[in-house]
Amino acid sequence: MQVDTPPDLKLVCGNRNYSSWSLRAWLCLRKAGLNSEVVVLPMDTPEFEARIAEYSPTRRVPVLWIGDELIWDSLAIAETVNERFANASLWPEDPVLRALGRAMAAEMHSGFAALRHALPMNCRATARPVVIEDEVQVDIQRISELWSAAMERSGSDGWLLGDFSIADAMFAPVAVRFKAYVLDLPEHTQAYVDYWLADPDLQAWMSLARQESWIIEHEEVGALSN
Ligand SMILES: N[C@@H](CCC(=O)N[C@@H](CS)C(=O)NCC(=O)O)C(=O)O
Structure with a gap:
């Protein structure tokens, strides 16, 4: 648009x-x-x-x-x-899909604290080894279920609700996190991650992230190298 x-x-x-x-x-x-x-x-x-x-x-x-x-x-x-x-146009016209999208966006906005804490977003990182605690696994599983339920409901195999929506924007950093760490993801979850990673707008952001030189203190040494 x-x-x-x-x-x-x-x-x-x-x-x-x-x-x-x-x-x-x-x-x-x-x-x-x-x-x-x-x-x-x-x-x-x-x-x-x-x-x-x-x-x-x-x-x-x-x-x-x-x-x-x-x-x-x-x-x-x-x-x-x-x-x-x-x-x-950033929400579906269908009120049922719109409500589903809003609930998903709200859940992301207020939830998944364990995942957010354990797997911080780092656009430059790829496949970092990580130990996944139980509460993080619960978050990953819930996100995975949300994504598959939304796509089943909308009949989409790309964005969650058919066309791109705010729900997709809310989960984009999760896709980036799933790329950054070594995780064993279900096929449909990995497919949504890959769909996001192929998106030109996300790629534009990631490319700008790679050009940044700041390293946040708690980051491990080597953050820029992977
Ligand atoms: N609920 C807020 C969260 C905003 C937030 O936590 N932003 C972080 C960066 S991703 C921040 O500003 N951190 C700086 C700080 O806390 O000093 C939102 O959705 O915008």
């Missing part, structure tokens, strides 16, 4: 390599055909601390500025982009 980008659109993000919530918001803008200005603030740095208050009352990213209007939080950004700039 290509639309006229409002000239005063600015997305404030964290490092592309690490900021999964920023990726979700950015993907919604891209899929709506909008090329906003992007301000990247490197997380866990004095620069982030010095500059974040200027952009974000929560001191978190992402934040979307539309002129002097401020929308913080990835899901609120996604819904606003959908409503204002994408003619509601």
Whole structure:
């Protein structure tokens, strides 16, 4: 989709390599055909601390500025982009699929803490060995079931609900995480991961992530090499 980008659109993000919530918001803008200005603030740095208050009352990213209007939080950004700039095309027309997508997006937004903690997003990483604790396995299994139930319901073998939707944006960083670690995934789960990894918009983000040189302190040495 290509639309006229409002000239005063600015997305404030964290490092592309690490900021999964920023990726979700950015993907919604891209899929709506909008090329906003992007301000990247490197997380866990004095620069982030010095500059974040200027952009974000929560001191978190992402934040979307539309002129002097401020929308913080990835899901609120996604819904606003959908409503204002994408003619509601980022959710399915079918109300049942739309409700399913919203429930999935909300579950991702508020859940899967074990997975998020144990498998942080690192766009540059590939197939890192990791020990999977039980609670992480429970999250992986739940996500896997959600993806297959959505695709069964929508009859899709690409995006979760047929066309691209906000639900896909919410799970994109999970696909990136599943690539980053050695995991034994069911075939349909791996297929959705591969579908995302072949997406040109995600590839554009990953390519920018590879160009970043910041390494977050808790990262292991070698983060840039895999
Ligand atoms: N619920 C928020 C979460 C935002 C969030 O936690 N962002 C992280 C980066 S991915 C952040 O700003 N971290 C910086 C910090 O906490 O200092 C959303 O969906 O936007």
